[in-house]
Amino acid sequence: MAEVYQRLAEHLDRLPDGFAPSEDGAEIRLLKRLFTPEEAELAVHLTLDREEVGAIAARASLPEEEAKERLEEMAGKGLIFSAETEGGKVLYQAAPFVIGIYEFQVNRLSDGFLQDLNDYWSTVKERKEPKTINQLRTIPINESIDSRLEVLPYENVYALVEAHDRFAVAPCICRSRAKKLGKGCDAPIDTCLVFGDFADYYVRTGKGRHISKEEAKELLVKADEANLVLNPTNSMLVSAICCCCGCCCGILKSLKYASKPSEAVASSFIVEYDEPKCVGCLKCVERCQMEAVTADVGGVRLDKDRCIGCGLCVSTCPTGALNLVRKPDRGEKLPETFFDTWRAIAKQRDAA
Ligand code: SF4
Ligand code: SF4
Ligand code: SF4
Incomplete structure (x- = not known):
């Protein structure tokens, strides 16, 4: 039985942003908490392509009815993604651990799950993979x-x-x-x-x-x-x-925690500080979630390496001392849909 969870962990690790092993197997305990052995056995047959139940059932060697019932339960539990077409057909798709399975547990936050999650995230082995596509990007209002x-x-x-x-x-x-x-x-x-x-x-x-x-x-x-x-x-x-x-x-x-959040984030903007206009109200210090602006004698100090271009400090600066400017063009081509983003990240990880 442990073997199916190992296969599922490896399967999830091949999806966007992966599911890296931990130091003491906490990832297996987490998967056991979320998936029954039967669900784990079926989950490894899902891919990032949306498919009808027939194709998945055939790969898993399961009767279609049984596969359908299990997939519906798994979608309900947030273990996979499902979508209904305009014609009423239901399609199923693998979900990465983040963004995906973790976020889909929002209505199933048991103490045991939180403990297993904490054990996993505190012991997960750090990866040194090059990463150029982020799942999320930061934009200002x-x-x-x-x-x-x-x-x-x-x-x-x-x-x-x-x-x-x-x-x-x-x-x-x-x-x-x-x-x-x-x-x-x-x-x-x-x-x-x-x-x-x-x-x-x-x-x-x-x-x-x-x-x-x-x-x-x-x-x-x-x-x-x-x-x-x-x-x-x-x-x-x-x-x-x-x-x-x-x-x-x-x-x-x-x-x-990144040494230069401004380089790690996907964002088109960065803030500029016009010191003579600053009246030292410190509203921006309170607004900034990245500690990029800190109080300084007579005003604030801006650490541009920490700025993710979210614009929170800009909309409440009473004097216009903070302004967003465009970062140098990195020639980014955004995928059409989020599912294309998932595929692009998976492809990039395969090539790494
Ligand atoms: S909004 Fe931010 S904080 Fe909330 S679930 Fe999404 S990533 Fe997490
Ligand atoms: S919000 Fe504007 S005026 Fe107030 S401290 Fe920050 S930069 Fe200065
Ligand atoms: S835009 Fe302003 S609030 Fe946002 S990270 Fe940069 S300095 Fe902080």
């Missing part, structure tokens, strides 16, 4: 961008919302988890915006609720007011927009 600056469609958060017709909101798992552990901040919890197929999946599997386009936009404004960084999926058509705080969010915390 429109109000932080100078109207004279040309903004590309994937940098315009309201345009990202406008491109969709189905919207849902779910609790942020990072802040929910922190709260359950007696830590965490006071930022709002219901802030994970999901769109299109992702929205349908979240609602169908009881992880979120549908909202209107206007509610989605209002939520972004409230997130900005609550000092949350907007992190959409790194694709032209986004599947989700995470609204992240620097204290609970795993992604921002790992960026914080």
Whole structure:
């Protein structure tokens, strides 16, 4: 039985951003907590391509009915992704551990799961793989961008919302988890915006609720007011927009630990500081989640290496002393959809 979990761990490790082994096998304990042996056996037959049950059942040598029932249960438990076509067919797809299985556990945060997760993340072996495609990118809210600056469609958060017709909101798992552990901040919890197929999946599997386009936009404004960084999926058509705080969010915390977050982040912008305009109110110090601006004699000190271009400090600076400017063009070509981003990362890891 242990062998199937080992195969599943290796399978997940081949997906975007992987599932690296830990020092003492904590990843196997975590998988045993999430998957039954039968589910683990079926999960290894899913790929990043969306497929009908017949193809998966054939590879797994299972009767179609049995495979269908199991896949539905697994989608409900957030172990795989599923999408319904306009014709009513259900397609199934493997989900990476992050972003995917971890986030999909938002309504299943048992004490045991949190303990296993903590054991895994505190003992996981660090990887030294070169990485050039991030799953998320950081963008400012429109109000932080100078109207004279040309903004590309994937940098315009309201345009990202406008491109969709189905919207849902779910609790942020990072802040929910922190709260359950007696830590965490006071930022709002219901802030994970999901769109299109992702929205349908979240609602169908009881992880979120549908909202209107206007509610989605209002939520972004409230997130900005609550000092949350907007992190959409790194694709032209986004599947989700995470609204992240620097204290609970795993992604921002790992960026914080990077020696130069400005190089590790996917972002088009960086902030510039016009010192003579500063009146020393320190609002920007409170807003910045990356500790890129700190109090200094008569004003603030900006460490550009720590700036991820989120624009939080810009929208509340009363004197216009902080402004976003475009970073040098890195010739980035964004994948069309988030699933294309997953495929591009998987391809890059295969080639590494
Ligand atoms: S990545 Fe950010 S928004 Fe998404 S679940 Fe984590 S903290 Fe919440
Ligand atoms: S918010 Fe603006 S004025 Fe206030 S300390 Fe920061 S840079 Fe200076
Ligand atoms: S200085 Fe901080 S708040 Fe301002 S854009 Fe950079 S990371 Fe965001």
